[in-house]
Amino acid sequence: MQASILAADTLIQANAVDYLLIAIYFAFVLGIGFLASRGMSNSVDFFLSGRSLPAWVTGLAFISANLGAVEIMGMSATGAQLGLPTVHYFWIGAIPAMLFLGVVMMPFYYGSKVRSVPEFMKRRFGTGAHLVNALSFAIAQLLIAGINLYLLGSIVHALLGWPLWLALIVAAVIVLSYITLGGLKAAIYNEVLQFFVIVAALLPLTILGLHRVGGWDGLTSKIEKAAAANPDTIAPAADQLNSWPGAALTGFNSDFLSVVGIVFGLGFVLSFGYWTTNFVEVQRAMAADSISAARKTPIIGAFPKMFVPFITIFPGMIAAVLVTEIARTKAGEAVPGGASGEGVTYNDSLLYLMAEVLPNGLLGLAITGLLAAFMAGMAANVSAFNTVVSFDIIQEYIIKDRPDDFYVKLGRWATVAATAIAIFTAVLASNFSNIMDYLQTLFGFFNAPLFATFILGMFWKRMTATAGWTGLVSGTLAAVLVGILAEGTLGGLSVGVLPLSGQGASFVAAGAAFVVDIVVSVIVSLVTAPKPEGSLKGLVYSETPKEDLVDAEDAGRPWFERPVPLAGVALVLVIILNVIF
Amino acid sequence: MSTDTNKGFLATLLSLFDIRNVIGALLAVYGIILLLMGLFADPEVEKTGGPNANLWAGIILLVIGAAFIAWGVLRPVVPDAPGSHEEE
Numbered sequence: 001m002q003a004s005i006l007a008a009d010t011l012i013q014a015n016a017v018d019y020l021l022i023a024i025y026f027a028f029v030l031g032i033g034f035l036a037s038r039g040m041s042n043s044v045d046f047f048l049s050g051r052s053l054p055a056w057v058t059g060l061a062f063i064s065a066n067l068g069a070v071e072i073m074g075m076s077a078t079g080a081q082l083g084l085p086t087v088h089y090f091w092i093g094a095i096p097a098m099l100f101l102g103v104v105m106m107p108f109y110y111g112s113k114v115r116s117v118p119e120f121m122k123r124r125f126g127t128g129a130h131l132v133n134a135l136s137f138a139i140a141q142l143l144i145a146g147i148n149l150y151l152l153g154s155i156v157h158a159l160l161g162w163p164l165w166l167a168l169i170v171a172a173v174i175v176l177s178y179i180t181l182g183g184l185k186a187a188i189y190n191e192v193l194q195f196f197v198i199v200a201a202l203l204p205l206t207i208l209g210l211h212r213v214g215g216w217d218g219l220t221s222k223i224e225k226a227a228a229a230n231p232d233t234i235a236p237a238a239d240q241l242n243s244w245p246g247a248a249l250t251g252f253n254s255d256f257l258s259v260v261g262i263v264f265g266l267g268f269v270l271s272f273g274y275w276t277t278n279f280v281e282v283q284r285a286m287a288a289d290s291i292s293a294a295r296k297t298p299i300i301g302a303f304p305k306m307f308v309p310f311i312t313i314f315p316g317m318i319a320a321v322l323v324t325e326i327a328r329t330k331a332g333e334a335v336p337g338g339a340s341g342e343g344v345t346y347n348d349s350l351l352y353l354m355a356e357v358l359p360n361g362l363l364g365l366a367i368t369g370l371l372a373a374f375m376a377g378m379a380a381n382v383s384a385f386n387t388v389v390s391f392d393i394i395q396e397y398i399i400k401d402r403p404d405d406f407y408v409k410l411g412r413w414a415t416v417a418a419t420a421i422a423i424f425t426a427v428l429a430s431n432f433s434n435i436m437d438y439l440q441t442l443f444g445f446f447n448a449p450l451f452a453t454f455i456l457g458m459f460w461k462r463m464t465a466t467a468g469w470t471g472l473v474s475g476t477l478a479a480v481l482v483g484i485l486a487e488g489t490l491g492g493l494s495v496g497v498l499p500l501s502g503q504g505a506s507f508v509a510a511g512a513a514f515v516v517d518i519v520v521s522v523i524v525s526l527v528t529a530p531k532p533e534g535s536l537k538g539l540v541y542s543e544t545p546k547e548d549l550v551d552a553e554d555a556g557r558p559w560f561e562r563p564v565p566l567a568g569v570a571l572v573l574v575i576i577l578n579v580i581f
Numbered sequence: 582m583s584t585d586t587n588k589g590f591l592a593t594l595l596s597l598f599d600i601r602n603v604i605g606a607l608l609a610v611y612g613i614i615l616l617l618m619g620l621f622a623d624p625e626v627e628k629t630g631g632p633n634a635n636l637w638a639g640i641i642l643l644v645i646g647a648a649f650i651a652w653g654v655l656r657p658v659v660p661d662a663p664g665s666h667e668e669e
Contacts, residue, residue: 021611025607200608200642208632361614362615
């Protein structure tokens with residue numbers, strides 16, 4: 001049969017039932033988009049505003065917005081390569097940062113009534129910092145959209161065997177129509193729906209994979225055997241099976257420095273920068289009905305987020321011992337094939353594991369989960385890009401005072417342009433064997449100085465407008481400089497003067513960005529004029545009445561409905577997880 | 582338009598749009614398909630390492646989907662003051 005001849009050439013061999021499962025998902029997503037666009041905006045807005053949405057929905061949307069290619073492919077790739085230390089991205093990185101956002105920072109965002117993170121920048125620091133923040137955010141969104149697109153294209157290639165460039169263009173067109181049809185109104189639905197589909201896709205994959213390798217004991221003994229057989233290329237089993245000190249992740253020789261790098265570089269700077277200042281994430285919480293609900297959104301999201309490593313990192317680790325292609329890649333061989341058709345990489349771990357353990361049926365569900373995640377991820381990046389470009393950049397600085405529909409049209413063109421640019425960034429992303437390195441580098445450049453500026457600006461009223469933008473620019477430049485001095489962090493641009501590579505270099509770049517930002521901000525603040533008294537109410541801690549920062553109704557609620565005790569429980573749980581693994 | 586029909590219309594709309602029903606419907610449909618695959622198709626035990634994975638996943642998805650729909654039906658969202666929330 002012709003179908004089987006075609007299928008034999010591709011990495012994943014899907015049948016009609018698998019395609020049916022994919023089609024049903026698209027029907028749901030497009031159906032929601034269609035209904036949402038047909039004059040039902042009122043009730044949908046009612047939902048989107050979150051006024052009667054239970055907190056579990058906003059919490060899930062909050063983590064779903066991030067549960068894209070980065071999380072799923074990146075984390076399973078890093079898990080396949082390095083093992084358990086990858087959990088630091090969750091238990092040292094994301095969770096504490098999300099709790100910090102809910103407990104400390106959200107009252108300022110929510111209380112100051114801003115609509116976007118760049119707008120907070122504008123109110124606190126004025127034009128300079130606003131422009132820097134809006135531009136760097138827009139560029140970062142384009143790059144990340146490109147990575148989502150690349151992975152989407154590689155799944156299409158793995159399924160249908162098309163060449164990567166064709167798969168990229170087709171995937172881009174699909175996402176473009178998805179954004180146009182689904183629109184922003186349907187975004188929260190798709191995100192919550194996507195969360196359940198991904199869990200339904202990855203949980204059976206993990207359980208079956210673990211069953212095939214002989215449970216946890218089978219997995220550890222196979223990892224030990226693989227590491228002992230190839231001591232030159234594979235990290236020692238002890239490093240792969242214990243999250244601390246994580247030397248395999250950072251590439252540092254010293255255990256102590258490795259712990260410092262993870263806690264300060266990854267945890268305190270990179271993750272806090274990402275989770276507390278990223279507009280895509282923070283926007284979800286800002287839309288909540290009360291300051292208490294806004295604060296609870298990231299805190300409730302932290303609970304499911306804690307367990308995401310079990311369905312992303314674990315399948316990667318399993319693939320590295322169960323799937324021959326990935327095991328050989330890990331042993332240092334160049335294996336032909338892979339999702340992109342240009343050789344097997346760690347990013348292919350999940351796809352190979354799916355092909356290895358899932359029967360048709362569940363296979364279709366797993367493909368649906370991945371497609372859903374990457375499309376929603378790219379859609380979120382592109383919509384965030386066009387919002388910031390149309391309203392924060394063009395309306396604010398370039399073409400002012402036009403009627404509303406002018407900016408709406410502009411936003412549409414920005415979407416098309418963003419998609420076209422994403423195709424090029426996708427090609428750029430395909431040159432990096434491990435997407436995570438590439439992304440961490442980007443986050444280091446854009447986010448690390450941002451957190452420094454925000455946190456200083458929120459708690460030090462003396463910080464001036466000039467300090468706002470000079471701190472950001474010098475912090476980003478410091479990160480770029482570290483990237484250039486390190487080995488291979490920026491591909492051909494890196495000169496390799498510093499003995500740093502991979503994630504370790506990203507952590508150092510982030511740390512440098514943070515420190516330089518703080519130092520420059522403090523020095524510049526001391527020699528420039530501060531903002532006038534009274535203009536900082538709601539923006540700076542000491543200038544804001546305490547009752548504006550808390551929800552008065554919270555006092556009468558049981559502990560599990562108040563943000564701070566809830567955050568305490570999450571923190572205890574994550575500490576327990578850190579101790580176990 | 583009288584307020585009453587408006588309210589009734591909005592309530593139907595809301596239940597249609599209730600995210601719990603949407604999640605429940607999707608998971609239940611997936612559950613049924615996987616259940617049928619588990620009952621009638623090759624279980625491909627050489628891949629799963631023994632268990633009929635489609636069957637089990639189908640049953641679990643169906644139960645979860647039904648639970649979401651039951652939740653949505655038993656505890657419907659009550660819209661407060663329609664129209665007070667218009668944009669623009």
